[in-house]
Each structure stands twice: as structure tokens, then as C-alpha cells.
Amino acid sequence: MDLPDPAPGSLERAWLDVTGLPTGGAERLPVIVVEGGSPGPTAWVTAGVHGDEVTGVVAAQDVANAFAPADGGADASGPLVDPADLRGRLVCVPVVNPAGLRRTTRHSYYGGEDPNRTFPDPTADSVGERTTQERVAERLYDAFADADLLLDLHTAQVNSIAYVIRHRVLYGERRDRETAEELADDLGRLTDALDLPTVVQYAPEEYVERGLHRSVAGAALNGAGVPACTVELGSHSTVDDRTRAAGVADVFRALVAFDALDSVPDPVLESDPATPDPVDFQVRRYRGPRVDAAGIVRPRVGPGDTVQAGDVVADVRTANGEYQSSVTSDHDGYVLAHRTGVAVYENDAVAALAVRDEEPLVGERP
């Protein structure tokens, strides 16, 4: 898979063949490469590994197009940034999962697995036969493995706030704790530069059990040692223009933090709606609280609202409206998003929360 190699101070659009299609031709990923006018870091922006997370797709396009000449689009008024002013190289892949994008579904239809759990895990003992999706993922991984930073753009649940997921750096056989802490510091340089609230990823055991070390950002960070994070830009399936603008601004903030640019372009800053952090302590992802029994869930708090341990988060009623129970939070934190729909079965989570986290930002690999 060969990336285009534009002349210094220019931009090139191309397609990356990643696998053959049964109907002929190739599945191909769109790519835009901006080559800066002087040496500097290689920054990657990926999006659309989940095919229904469309705000990330257009945000990645907009980041690249900020370096492109004016075209016929309503929002393009010439390059916001002269490519010659970039130091290093920017690589944008707006659609990592074209098969999912075609149908606005999270997964591709090659094998049905979550593509964001198929990236290489260099620590794994046995690899076995790899699926088509795993082969596609490996080709992309090989291309970004020598990057200096990577932002993978996603969206979360319906009505979710926008936030950044900071993955913990794992140590063990392949990486000692000291090296993990150095990488975590580099990652902090990236996440601290972003203006969205930061939510630390699940604890190492749950992280690996859920296969998140094989997500785009998880594999870039824990496999290839690249400072990388997952950016969640609000709701899936439709473009949210506010979170799109926040995502574009945060990619530019990352470029500035890694010395690839002097400043964020004014129009990008002006369109950023700003997303205040609901709390001033470290938080991690948490799915809960959970219901005891099936029913119809009625949240009492909404995305962005803070909660304290003991607060009622939701009530559960029967389908004919009778009150059954209330669900309280075990943690301090805030609401990231409600679940989709109102129907819950026993032990279903009623919300996605960010809850107080006192664990270190590195962890031993289980």
C-alpha cells in the first residue's frame, strides 16, 4: 500500500487499494497527503472505521481541505493554511471502512466483526488465519506505524457529548514500565492540547477483554508506540456540525502541540463551539449504572450533567407505565450519553458515564 508522495508544500489526493472485491476492482481507502514545506512530524488523521460515524468522516475531509485551494464547495475559500507552512506531513484517511459507510452501518460486511477490533496486536502469541478485515487493518497499520501522532475520529451514542478517549499505555513483555510512562507522557502532550473533555479508557483487563488494544488508536499506541487517541464527536449517523467544528479545531491544536504548525487558523478557532469539561478530576469510561430487571428506562440526567455517588440516574417503569425501580450511580462523574432506545433487559446499562478514576495512566498488560 503506497502512500502518495507530493512535492514539498503541496497536497495530493489518492486511493489506497486494500483488498479485492468479488464484483471486480478493489476496495480502496481515500487518502489526502499534505507535504509541508520543511521537516517535522508525521501526523495521521483517520475516520470512519465505524461506517455510521459520519461526523468524523467530514471532519477529516475538512482538516485536509484547510490546506487545499478554493473549489466549488460552499465552505471553501482558498487554503486556510498554506501547505508550505506545515512542518512535516499530514496524512488524512477519512473513510477507513468504506463497506460500512456505503450502508451507514458500524461494521463492514466482509465478516461482520467490529473493524475497530481487528488491528494488529504484536504481543499476541498466536495469530492464526486472519480475516479479510484483519488483513485490511494490517495494511493500514503498517502505513501509520511510524507516525509521530494519530487522531482517530469517531462518534459515540445518540446525543452524546464530544470527548476524547485517552487509552492507557500497557507494559509487560514488549515494553517496560519506564518506556510505557514515557509514551504516556507523549500521549498527554496530545490529549492536553485538545479542548474536548478527556475520558480515560477502561482499566487494562476490560480494555484487552473488549479488544480495544486492537482499535485504530489502541493499536497505534500500544502496538506501534505512536501517541494516539480516539476522538468521539457526538452522535452517530448524521453530521453534527458543532462537534465537527470542535473536531477540526482539535486536530489543528494537536498539530500545533507537535510543532507542525505555528497556530490554529482563526476561522477554525472561531467556529469551535467550545466544550467545557463538566468536572475537574480524572475520569474513565463506564457503562452503567445497570438495571435489576427489564422495563422501560426514563433517564433523570442528560449528557453533560454531573452525578454524584448515590444520585438517581434513571427510573424504570413497566411498559404499561407502572413505576418499578430507580437506578442510582455508584460513582461521581458525568453523563456522556444515554443508551439508544428505552427498552432495557436485566443488567443493561442505562447510560454511558465518565466516572472518577484514580488509577495510573499506564497499566500492566493482563
Ligand SMILES: [Zn+2]
Ligand atoms: Zn466508533
